[in-house]
Amino acid sequence: MEITKAAFVISNTDHKKCPAPTIPEYAFIGRSNVGKSSLINMITNHSKLAKVSGQPGKTQLINHFIINNSWYLVDLPGYGYAKVSKTMRSKWQKFIQDYLLLRTNLYCVFVLIDSRLEPQKIDLEFMQWLGENGIPFVILFTKADKLSKSVLAKNIEGYKSELLKSWETLPIYYITLAETKMGKTEVLEFIAKINIENPMNNNS
Numbered sequence: 001m002e003i004t005k006a007a008f009v010i011s012n013t014d015h016k017k018c019p020a021p022t023i024p025e026y027a028f029i030g031r032s033n034v035g036k037s038s039l040i041n042m043i044t045n046h047s048k049l050a051k052v053s054g055q056p057g058k059t060q061l062i063n064h065f066i067i068n069n070s071w072y073l074v075d076l077p078g079y080g081y082a083k084v085s086k087t088m089r090s091k092w093q094k095f096i097q098d099y100l101l102l103r104t105n106l107y108c109v110f111v112l113i114d115s116r117l118e119p120q121k122i123d124l125e126f127m128q129w130l131g132e133n134g135i136p137f138v139i140l141f142t143k144a145d146k147l148s149k150s151v152l153a154k155n156i157e158g159y160k161s162e163l164l165k166s167w168e169t170l171p172i173y174y175i176t177l178a179e180t181k182m183g184k185t186e187v188l189e190f191i192a193k194i195n196i197e198n199p200m201n202n203n204s
């Protein structure tokens with residue numbers, strides 16, 4: 001799939017105010033500063049669709065973009081940013097959780113993980129929560145340019161072994177790199193395949 005059209009639709013903090021759930025939707029989430037905006041821009045061939053920010057924790061909204069007039073890409077707020085207050089954090093958590101649990105057209109969540117780091121508790125807990133709630137997800141390892149192949153392999157193995165402590169099967173994962181567009185084809189082909197296999201019946 002090639003993305004020929006990508007446009008911003010709406011931002012909000014309430015899943016009930018999101019666009020009518022009539023087309024498939026894919027959400028991107030990860031820790032603040034994981035490289036989510038850069039990845040979204042890379043995937044959509046758009047240098048400024050998502051705001052690349054030098055200020056972690058800034059994006060606090062559910063952002064909808066319509067892609068090729070046929071599916072929604074959703075940029076979700078980053079989690080785990082230490083500098084926001086606890087009250088603020090739990091408020092975010094609530095609206096993100098409501099969105100993830102209640103959005104009927106959400107086909108898959110892409111969980112972005114910084115490949116430079118050893119398994120992080122917050123990422124593991126988030127994936128555990130998705131799994132327990134039956135929310136399908138794929139892992140995208142980001143920033144794969146800043147480390148050697150052996151460290152990359154070690155960190156990915158670390159995640160795999162942590163996940164296998166709770167789950168029998170591992171989620172699909174792709175290695176991505178904003179600058180070289182590594183992983184772009186894989187992510188778009190994955191989305192195209194799911195869209196074809198799961199057409200939405202909007203007449204019922």
Ligand code: GDP
Binds near residue numbers: 030032033038053
């Ligand atoms: P977000 O907060 O998750 O949306 O992250 P951003 O896309 O705003 O990126 C955070 C920082 O990481 C920025 O300084 C980016 O330039 C940098 N960054 C993003 N993607 C990559 C990547 O693939 N490799 C490297 N080395 N840096 C990246």
